[in-house]
Amino acid sequence: MSTVSVRIPTVLxxxxxxESLVTASGETVGAVLDTLVATYPGLxxxxxxEDGGLRKFVNVYVNDEDIRFMGKLESPVTEGDEVAIxxxxxxx
Amino acid sequence: MAVVSSVxxxxxxxxxxxxxxxxxxxxxxxxxxxxxxxxxxSVKDRIALAMVEAAERSGExxxxxxxxEPSSGNTGIALxxxxxxxxxxxxxxLPESVTVERRQALEAFGAEVILSPxxxxxxxxxxxxxxxxxxxxxxVFLYQYGNEANPTAHLTGTGPEILRDVPDIxxxxxxxxxxxxxxxxxxxxxxHKPEVKVLAVEPPSGEHVEGLRNLDDGYVPPVFEKWGGFExxxxxxxxxxxxSIEWTRRLAAETGIFAGPxxxxxxxxxxxxxxxxxxxxxxxxxxxxxxxxxxxxxYSGDLDAAAETLDEVIYF
Numbered sequence: 539m540s541t542v543s544v545r546i547p548t549v550l551x552x553x554x555x556x557e558s559l560v561t562a563s564g565e566t567v568g569a570v571l572d573t574l575v576a577t578y579p580g581l582x583x584x585x586x587x588e589d590g591g592l593r594k595f596v597n598v599y600v601n602d603e604d605i606r607f608m609g610k611l612e613s614p615v616t617e618g619d620e621v622a623i624x625x626x627x628x629x630x
Numbered sequence: 631m632a633v634v635s636s637v638x639x640x641x642x643x644x645x646x647x648x649x650x651x652x653x654x655x656x657x658x659x660x661x662x663x664x665x666x667x668x669x670x671x672s673v674k675d676r677i678a679l680a681m682v683e684a685a686e687r688s689g690e691x692x693x694x695x696x697x698x699e700p701s702s703g704n705t706g707i708a709l710x711x712x713x714x715x716x717x718x719x720x721x722x723x724l725p726e727s728v729t730v731e732r733r734q735a736l737e738a739f740g741a742e743v744i745l746s747p748x749x750x751x752x753x754x755x756x757x758x759x760x761x762x763x764x765x766x767x768x769x770v771f772l773y774q775y776g777n778e779a780n781p782t783a784h785l786t787g788t789g790p791e792i793l794r795d796v797p798d799i800x801x802x803x804x805x806x807x808x809x810x811x812x813x814x815x816x817x818x819x820x821x822h823k824p825e826v827k828v829l830a831v832e833p834p835s836g837e838h839v840e841g842l843r844n845l846d847d848g849y850v851p852p853v854f855e856k857w858g859g860f861e862x863x864x865x866x867x868x869x870x871x872x873x874s875i876e877w878t879r880r881l882a883a884e885t886g887i888f889a890g891p892x893x894x895x896x897x898x899x900x901x902x903x904x905x906x907x908x909x910x911x912x913x914x915x916x917x918x919x920x921x922x923x924x925x926x927x928x929y930s931g932d933l934d935a936a937a938e939t940l941d942e943v944i945y946f
Binding site for chain 1: 674700701702704705751752753756774775805806807808810832833834835836837838839849850851860863864865866867868869870892944946
């Protein structure tokens, strides 16, 4: 099991008692999110849809790379990686 | 240079500069596409003109029309210049949390500024403009996030210019806002040189947005979905303010190109590609100049303080 740090955006910090950086573990992003949600159940409805997929307006990054362009929830993580959760925001 | 009859004739056909001195690998060349040289100072001149001309052709825009658009700055400024020269009244919904220069530039071109709460970020400005447009169906809502003229301007302009000027391109890197540049140039390259990798860079702007009720208030531009963004892009990464500033400063100091922080972020993304490739020809977009960001103090002085300031500002 790899232990990784997870950055929580302001909008979701109510579910992590205000913490902006928490730890979770797993070998893939999906497993990390599962352990995260087990610790902070309030995050569940914001991260995953009914089918267990990543919700449309949530972006998840491993070491700043968007997982939707890698292996999605199957993307591997290794010890010490940083996972970041961010709401999708428009520029322009 | 020929004499032109309107400043709008100067939009597009921007130059490309070889900035390979910034490359960490001598076998990777780096080219900067200077979109800051458009007359209103950013890549958005192209899409603003394309959207206005499409609305004129469809008959939606007529002399004296009122135009409304949400913008974190550059699209608004480009539209302001164009609306001023074409006789339309422009209202721009602008998040409070942009630099003061952006607001002043809009006012210089006579646009009306409607401020949206900074805590809601760009998404709040989009929502507000949508509401205002619903209340005033007589206003023309160009809606850059869903307007086909936006990516089309890059499909027919920016994309062909890049492949013509740098035919051996292997990677294209640009900032992701509405996704218009990436979708348009990406589609052109996919058709004419499909082996080119198309990579997006974005700031961590969702980090501090507080005004969202939940993540479903997030926003994926319709242009991105309609143009197949998930298939078209080969990767997308965040670049944080500190790194963006470092590369914005290096670009100015080592190549003489004075750009805004989103360009620094894009360059940082290009440098990451350069560091992992054995051999490559990378083209990245200089989205705008540095003038509109001087008030943030990001070009000199303490790097951490500048990063903290930029963290509070919308710059994409």
